[in-house]
Amino acid sequence: MLTVRDLRVTYHSGRTAVPAVRGVDLDVAAGQRLGIAGESGCGKSTLASALLRLLPPGTEVSGEILLDGEDVLTMSFGRLRAVRWAGASIVFQGAMHALNPVHRIGRQIAEPLLLHRTVPPARVQARVEELLAQVGLPAWRANSYPHELSGGQRQRVMIAMALACEPRLVIADEATTALDVMIQAQVLELITRLTTERGIALVMISHDLSVLSSTCDRVAVMYAGRIVEEGPAREVFTSPAHPYAAALAAAFPTVGDEASRLRPRGLGGDPPDPAHLPPGCPFQPRCERAVARCASTDVRLRPAGAGRHAACVHVDEEVAA
Amino acid sequence: MTDGSMTEDNVAHGGAAAGSAPVAAPDGAARHEVTTKAASIAWRRRRAALARFWREYRRHRGGVVGLIILAATAVIALAAPVITDPDGLDVTKATGGVLDPPNREFLLGTDEQGRSVLLLAVWGARISLLVGVTATLLAMVIGTLVGIAAGHFSGWLSAALMRITDWFLVLPRLVLAIALAAVLGPSLLTIIIAIGLTSWPGTARVIRAQTLAVEARPYLERARALGAGHWHQMTRHVLPNVMPLVLASTTLEVASAILSEATLSFLGLGDPSRISWGTMLSRAYGSGAVTAGSWWYLLTPGVAILLVVLSFTLCGRALEAVLNPRLRGR
Numbered sequence: 311m312l313t314v315r316d317l318r319v320t321y322h323s324g325r326t327a328v329p330a331v332r333g334v335d336l337d338v339a340a341g342q343r344l345g346i347a348g349e350s351g352c353g354k355s356t357l358a359s360a361l362l363r364l365l366p367p368g369t370e371v372s373g374e375i376l377l378d379g380e381d382v383l384t385m386s387f388g389r390l391r392a393v394r395w396a397g398a399s400i401v402f403q404g405a406m407h408a409l410n411p412v413h414r415i416g417r418q419i420a421e422p423l424l425l426h427r428t429v430p431p432a433r434v435q436a437r438v439e440e441l442l443a444q445v446g447l448p449a450w451r452a453n454s455y456p457h458e459l460s461g462g463q464r465q466r467v468m469i470a471m472a473l474a475c476e477p478r479l480v481i482a483d484e485a486t487t488a489l490d491v492m493i494q495a496q497v498l499e500l501i502t503r504l505t506t507e508r509g510i511a512l513v514m515i516s517h518d519l520s521v522l523s524s525t526c527d528r529v530a531v532m533y534a535g536r537i538v539e540e541g542p543a544r545e546v547f548t549s550p551a552h553p554y555a556a557a558l559a560a561a562f563p564t565v566g567d568e569a570s571r572l573r574p575r576g577l578g579g580d581p582p583d584p585a586h587l588p589p590g591c592p593f594q595p596r597c598e599r600a601v602a603r604c605a606s607t608d609v610r611l612r613p614a615g616a617g618r619h620a621a622c623v624h625v626d627e628e629v630a631a
Numbered sequence: 632m633t634d635g636s637m638t639e640d641n642v643a644h645g646g647a648a649a650g651s652a653p654v655a656a657p658d659g660a661a662r663h664e665v666t667t668k669a670a671s672i673a674w675r676r677r678r679a680a681l682a683r684f685w686r687e688y689r690r691h692r693g694g695v696v697g698l699i700i701l702a703a704t705a706v707i708a709l710a711a712p713v714i715t716d717p718d719g720l721d722v723t724k725a726t727g728g729v730l731d732p733p734n735r736e737f738l739l740g741t742d743e744q745g746r747s748v749l750l751l752a753v754w755g756a757r758i759s760l761l762v763g764v765t766a767t768l769l770a771m772v773i774g775t776l777v778g779i780a781a782g783h784f785s786g787w788l789s790a791a792l793m794r795i796t797d798w799f800l801v802l803p804r805l806v807l808a809i810a811l812a813a814v815l816g817p818s819l820l821t822i823i824i825a826i827g828l829t830s831w832p833g834t835a836r837v838i839r840a841q842t843l844a845v846e847a848r849p850y851l852e853r854a855r856a857l858g859a860g861h862w863h864q865m866t867r868h869v870l871p872n873v874m875p876l877v878l879a880s881t882t883l884e885v886a887s888a889i890l891s892e893a894t895l896s897f898l899g900l901g902d903p904s905r906i907s908w909g910t911m912l913s914r915a916y917g918s919g920a921v922t923a924g925s926w927w928y929l930l931t932p933g934v935a936i937l938l939v940v941l942s943f944t945l946c947g948r949a950l951e952a953v954l955n956p957r958l959r960g961r
Contacts, residue, residue, distance in 0.1 A: 362856055364852065364855060364856055367785065367786075390858075391858040391859075391860065392858065393858075394855075394856055394857060394858035395856065395857035395858045396858070399856070399857065400853070400856045402849060402852070402853055402856075404849060407848060407849040407850065408849045408850050408852070408853045409850055409853075410850040410854075410868055410871075410872070411872075412871040412872055413867075413871070421854070421857060421859070421867070422857040422858070425857060425858055425859055425863065426858060450672060453672055453676075471857075
């Protein structure tokens, strides 16, 4: 369904090249849900934009992004426009700003339908109401303006819009980040249900590992433009192999667990500047398990148990032990 | 997914969704009812928005005064053939004396050919307003197109458009308009084109700046992500967002277009067979009315221009203040 091979994205700001994504491989099967986790600036949103070639002009992208066997990076612009939304759609972060304030909700949901002519013009109105009903909004909401809706309702509208052309892949980029916990849970449940029922593949991007572990089948943890750990969602969250994934997982306490509450957690320091990465493992300056060879070896993903990979020098010893 | 399975899905969903949204029942009659209800809601909301706009506008006294003067002028100009006798414009049928001062028969005196100055001013309003509004529309269309295109595209196209705009901006507007009018020959259309082609660059600059701001908003990224082409992005997303600016800019521009028309006509570049406020001024000057002390001939079109230009400016300012929330409450 979606296959990414050695994807590299480099931004050019002035004379300096800023590698935001440095060789990422991904595989998502139809109906599968993949989570991508990582802190701000690790390249996860760049990765999402690269999937539909939405990066600003002048950005260098190499590698392969195969969507149903077709390479997105070499597509003609016309074909790309057809694939955008009809093949793969995005639920953007910050639904408030992703909706045009001067148009009614109904018209904005109808936009992809009219652009791609997936339904005859006479049926557009009916289809919009169908979509609204699917995300649990009454049909008269089609006549509302975005500012008349609550944050959760707006995110529902974004989901309705993403499903409008029945895409094969939905990319949710921090889709629930700005919402409160209750609404977040509802919206997550909605996305999961709608994509599962239709067999749509889902790529979900979030900094919140706990959200990903509860909604996704597999999780990939990104750090400094690379995947540092990848495996079944539950396992990555409960027994992370990479120290960074461990720090990310530890940032969310287990409710009711005394030990987890008292355990020191959090991660010192800032993510590295992508333009000036430290030598060796990019995480090594912040890593509490760093040893001498971390600074000299370029650590790549290696097997770390059944169906799991991690990019850490300690993994080999642990697997062997 | 086929259409049939879609509907089945939907029925299943209707049940699931009913818990959170009781209104959602997307079938047949129910949907129709919902739609008509929605239409009436939309209509009510539109009326409410208009009422809100008017309430806000009314708070600007200058804008209201301007609007009243403009409305009166427009009514008089439109009704001129009904409320006056166009025969009075014919020099062969003129009944008054040469440059009579204001009297009971000719409230604002007569011109050098014995025609009523009031009648001339009323008919002149038609041409002055027509030229002012049409030339402004032309300028707005060019300015908006260039501004949006320059803001939307990046690279050489944007650079080229902005250089052309700068070129028009630095060139003395009046000289360019005179040159254009001289080349095209004196006629009403010439004046409109000359004014329209020289007064768009300011608008283009303003629109481009606003376009750049709108282009940075995430809903344009969304539009691109859903496969929208350049035309779609520019007309559906950027244009409605820059429209208030275009509107406010239009009212301000009409004022300057009317002034330009008067200037060009005064310089003898207008249509000599039609009377506008500019040609009246020109004749007053050319016939020696000024030196003869016939103030009514000069003052009437002058004050008319002043009033209309002032009104348009007042309206434009009020509109700007209402439409731009940042100026509100000042």
